[in-house]
Amino acid sequence: MSSFIPGLELSRAFYAQVVRPIVADVPHSAALIGAGSEVLAFDTERSTDHDWGPRVVVFVAGHRAERVRRAVGEHLPEAFRGYRTTVTGERHGVQVSDPREWFTERLGFDPLGEVSVLDWLSTPWQRLAEVTSGEVFHDGLEVLERARAALRWYPPDLERYVLAGQWRRLAQQEAFPGRCGEVGDDLGSALVTAELARDLMRLVVLTRRRYPPYAKWLGSAFARLPGTAELGDALSAAVAATGWRRREEHLGVVYRRVAALHNRMGVAPALEGSLRPYHRRPFQVIDAGRFADALGGAITDARVRALPPVGSIDQFGDCVDLLTDPRRCRAVTRAVLDL
Template identity: 30%
Template structure:
């Protein structure tokens, strides 16, 4: 059984009766759901996921005022609910405590974003770790009659302010070009294979981020980033291309010393990694053009960064280093 379904059933079986019996006066003020870190909040959980921080549980969110009145008592009642349900028992790892239970709404959002609500400056938006934003917008809210928790959640669900999204896209374009279209080949020419693989890793990580940004989706924790692309409409084909990059063997035989001068002036398409990198970048450029984020058509993404940055309306964000964010 998926963790979200288990959580909802557990709430209906035990949580709801507990609230109705012991906190009837505040029932309409109490928000309940399962949101935050953990594969179950994304729907990515499987049998392997059940070995830690998984099991019957849910989150309860209260306003500051209500928390002062019933927070401690509600938390005590929550911890008194059965530990085992439908054959599952929650196993908490050394760093997994605090994912579920009773929270102030303000504390929950402050933990991930630094603010009790979504009243962030553009700079604050720019530098919040993206997987934290994914964690406050994933999962499911089972009930929120008061609407205070969902009001803040909806603001984050609206995605980044456009200037922030554009700034991040410019930064990704610069790093994709630097790592994949430039440094990978230079490292291979020098037969610095480890450096080449690290350059390829940077290219893949930044390409994943770029695809999320162009889809207007927050990228989850790194191990779920590739999985999260399964439902994308924009640049969906890049997922298979990235997978092919991962499985390609080292292309050392494609680089010969006698060709060194030639490869200094043109792309070495004998290297299948180079070929895939350029194909992915071509697709990214087409999408940038489609979203009216660039005026150029060449495939080298570094040449698009000034055009992308020019779309930023806020002077302070536009003046930042191209790789900031």
């Protein structure tokens, strides 16, 4: 085993030196996209213990796929730069697929066609991140860059709708750290604070027009964003604090900063970002519902305005077995949003 090489760097060289010569006579595209921590550049030496190694997805026209698979299987070396080319058991690290079939299997739809409201809102952020991150090594079919560009970020009104859904999640719980603490439930107060911290982190990532990854990598993605160090310190302090008043104080720092980020986006009328009491109770909140309402009021597309105010699949669904199955995601989203 050689010293650790980041998977993206390893796969880039693997394609150039090994895979491309094998498939050079076939029109193709090639990339490292899809599942895997290396696609999001979060892999470390720990990642090498399973489902990791030199990998590339080779896209060819469907009628050529089987011939290319045979050629790859016959000519692929057992190892590359000290890493086995077999990723799991007998499955080697070169996946050969028709592009439309690959995207449809991964997302539930083909982004090379029209992307509908259902397509956008039923696709988990993790999946959108997986297909727009990584790297395209070659695009001879002229499909990968086009598909990735189509999914780079939400259309303006769907962006407002998703942001509103995230603000609304905050509105639903922002007073609870204090209310739990007031009745002596410090554990409950801490739990709600942690949930609010996660939703605030996701909101910050969304305001930077990035797709928040799933739980394992959310903190890493947040920390890599420019200007989040102070926010991260305040969130860490809120989660670690003892007593609801200290938690509320640290959350307040984050609320004010996130309100300023929201206003700078210019996607809705700017709102005053100071804290205020929750009704007549002694809990300081940002009144996150104001931001959700302002975003909703800025939506001009009648189809989006008519949607229930629940957001995308990540905002109303929180089960791995749901979020990793495009068919289920589409069925649940269609039912929840009445699409």
